[in-house]
Amino acid sequence: MPLPSTSTTLTELSDRRGAPQATAPPDIEPPSPLDRYLHAMQAQLTQGISPTSLALAHADWLLNLMQSPAKWQRLLHKAWTKEMRWLDYALRSTLREAPAPCIEPLPQDRRFRSPAWQRWPYDLMQQAFLLNQQWWHNATTGIDGVSRHHQDVVSFTARQLLDLASPLNVVATNPEVDEATVREAGANLVRGAMNLADDTWRSLAGMPPAGTDAFRPGIEVAVTPGQVVFRNHLIELIQYDPAPGSASVCAEPMLIVPAWIMKYYILDLSPHNSLVRYLVGHGHTVFMMSWRNPDAQDRDLGMDDYLRDGIMAALGHIRGVAPGQRIDTAGYCLGGTLLSIAVASLGCEGEALINSMTLLAAQTDFSEAGELMLFIDDNQISFLEDLMWQQGYLDNRQMAGAFRLLRSNDLVWSRAINQYLLGKRAPMTDLMAWNADTTRMPYRMHSEYLRKLFLDNDLCAGRYQVDGRPVALGDIRAPLFVVATMTDHVSPWRSVYKIHLVSPCDVHFVLTSGGHNAGIVSEPGHGGRRYHAAHRPRGECYLDPDRWLAQAGQRDGSWWPAWTHWLDAVSRQPRLPPRQVQGGLAPAPGTYVLQR
Template sequence: MSELGRKDFKNPVDRMAHVAITRFTGGLSPVSLSLAWMDWAMHLAMAPGLQAGLLEKTSHKLAQLAVYVRQSIADPASEPAVEPLPGDNRFRAAEWNSPPFNVYAQSFLLAQQWWWWAIHGVRGPSQHHKDVVWFCARQLLDMLSPSNFLLTNPALLKSTLEQGGTNLIRGWQNWLEDQERQTAGKPPAGVENFRVGEQVAATPGQVIYRNRLIELIQYSPTTTDVLAEPVLFVPAWIMKYYILDLSPDNSMVRYLVERGHTVFMISWRNPDSEDHALGMEDYLRLGVLDALEAVGKICPQHRVHLVGYCLGGTLATITAAQLGRDNDDRLASMTLFAAQTDFTEAGELLLFIDDSQLTFLEDMMWDRGYLDASQMSGAFQMLRSNDLLWSRLVHEYMLGERSPMFDLMAWNADSTRMPYKMHKEYLRKLFLNNELANGHYLVDGRPVAISDIRAPVFIVGATKDHIAPWRSVYKFRLQADVPVTFLLTAGGHNAGIVNPPGKPRASYQMETHLEGTPYLDPDAWAERTPRQEGSWWPAWQQWLVQHSSAQAWSPPAMGNAAAGLVPLCAAPGRYVLRL
């Protein structure tokens, strides 16, 4: 192909056109959505039997509703025609059992059932396209739910009558405050009570290394003796590191330090447009490998417990695979928190991953040089729009009640960005092409594979994780040639990991899969493995102890002046504060 031909593929006029379109579509590709809809609609148009079945199902749903209405008039406690889906709490309040609100709720749930069957019952469209159509239909259904409107929500209506409408006034004030904060670029209300370095990210330590991408924090010891093997955390660069060092009662870092572990933390620099050319190779070399080199100079001759969270876990896996491939035995173990390495079952995030969607996303990032956090948070909210969007709007803007801010919410509002090249490579190489799981991911021009990893592995999945579904996380076992301990905890992507002892209703399941033992599918594993009450942190910490040497050591010095590693500033450092 000629040079002109290659340049035509990246014509800036086309890119600017895509950027303009995404400003109206929220970053979504209209081509991708149209292809999905046409695939479904054309197959439905050519299915007269299914069309007749849909008419029959419509009649059946109306009959179900009519029977329920008649029975509920005679007995308000009669069985509903349809129950909400698991986790759908919109109609749980007792007021929804009274007419006419029970009819509103049942009509909505029956319509939701009908649409699910109408979309998934069509034969011929690709599963991806059916999932996209159902996702869009669900967004519309959630928006039109009777729970979102004053006159059709009995709990909201009751509260408004009791308060004489003052709740609506408070809700209006809440909305105005949020709009003012958003326009001014301020964080949500209440975040100011969780200042980084004071209420959160307050575990004492020093930044002992800095490059253009990371600061490396070494935490101050609190015990007389420590375990020989240090712990190096690799957080996701999509988030600030201090989710692992929240308030003192919620800090995993503090928990480990108090139990005799020497802990290091990578703090990623928040990129801007000048960092658009930073790629996955930079995050590997300037990030994990540089951090490992520094840790090795402070704790020489001791192997390292490498711990990765979310995207940081994927990068930690690539690092461990490269070290194993190159016969480098610096790792004592590897732990992954809610991290995927095989992306074929990555949940609803895959709805936003196809060639068309990535083209529009890449052009949107090309315009700025990075992906803005608001665009990422919008996509995550859409995955759970019922819980994260509409229920919140009703609670804060109609009931007029502010949910109290807490440390995890404050951290979630402290957003980050991702550079153009890195995010493009991550989405195409890992999400779209699944190169790591397929053994095609290249480091230094040679492929790495999960089977190259030589250190024992501990993996944590969360039951309600919609970003890294636990069944997808579990698939690491299929390709590993080392003992893998899998732990399934209750909770979501963040709350399941921030799970200190003393947290109510905490539970987990854990089992070690040894080489040569038969493989169990995730559901069979969950059914067979006993559940244990309480936080999983002590079980993991004991696992670290079991994979450490028995000899106790004096805590290492803060940095290593002889190796050029001197304390630069106190934790939490400059990068997390954007200084």
């Protein structure tokens, strides 16, 4: 049936031009191009991390520590007691008395779990390291007067420096490397040197890691059949073919909005773990947005452009394919945040267009955005803006350093030990190959995203504007299916959970095992998967995250079947004959996903 009011709103939103960039007040002198160029050169050397931001944090910590003599006394006392405990342990261990450990690693610290680390003298080394690590945590936290942000930065920096000096990273003090070197007569170190040389050469040449050529989009991955049915300068819209033999499909088509800081095909990896193929196989007409990889010419594309020429343009096309039908929508990571903005900007009229909204590891409130906030403050963002001003964009590889530091034990040191000291190459997987397929972000868009969402939290506060009007997340009326992942360092699950505070509608919340990517790519049959889930009907009282976790039931397996069951439950119309793709511009996966 016709929906004139919603159609008019959608057309207006599709025609909007991006708002002009914010300018400094007239009495403030703008930064000099020379200064910005100097900062950009520095940022290229530091992988976008601001030295000034780090210096300010450490100055705040040091100056306040100098004025806290009671803290010094406690730290000296802790150092003395830890030294005595370690000496007692060392004496007993040397005498083969099998003493109880002085300190146990944190539950998430798996570095010293091998039995080899429990043998003398390696047990002395790991105990000394863990005690030292605990002392530095005490030294960098709990100092009166230090801002929370600066405390977190200093504590994080101390952990990175300690990890650098870990006994794991030296051949002579790592028992597993030592044993492998003796057993293989040094062959492991030769292989490791070759691995290091190959990785260094590939990095300098701008080539992807070894093994990624076995996972090519359109050949080995991103192979679900479909056609590009719409294209503009920012997106290609892919419509996937119905599953062979399908007698009917869900009446509501589905639009999936991936993040623009990654290639879309994480949701269409290999045939066995493709979320798109799973949805198509369960009777959904799926449309996928594939973002163009921008370059320096796109420096002035902003968030409004991504909203207008991305989501709104895609919704407009789907509306033409399935007139009168409400649309199921899903957004992953930043794509989910942008989708929330789009649906909220439609206001109450969006109820006639949007049937449901699914958010996959997507934040709408950035007040507790996790350790990623270590790299977000005014100085840090200004530093990045100068880098993007010089380049016209931010390359994802320039962000990779910060993301790796958040999980340095797993992504830096463990990898280095295995590949360069033990000489073991981890087999390349489709997810690893996808992660190496990097993208870029336009200068203006990324600056707006960092400032308006991460730094100022405008969206949650009702200050984020579309077409000169603030949008309110409370205007989203569609039922929500929200997925968070347990060990997510990009979108912490308690941050994702805050959707309960701003949305008055039905919320079905799922907390699944795994991280930001592996928790979403969680196909049925994948061993060891589990999830918690609970439904909050409209009008029910709020539960804090810890109480929710205690009360939500745990289930084994993938959350995908629960999602398709929920989609069936919120469908409002009888199933229809399969929709055949009409007017394809190119076969899936299209051309934008192949851009380097």
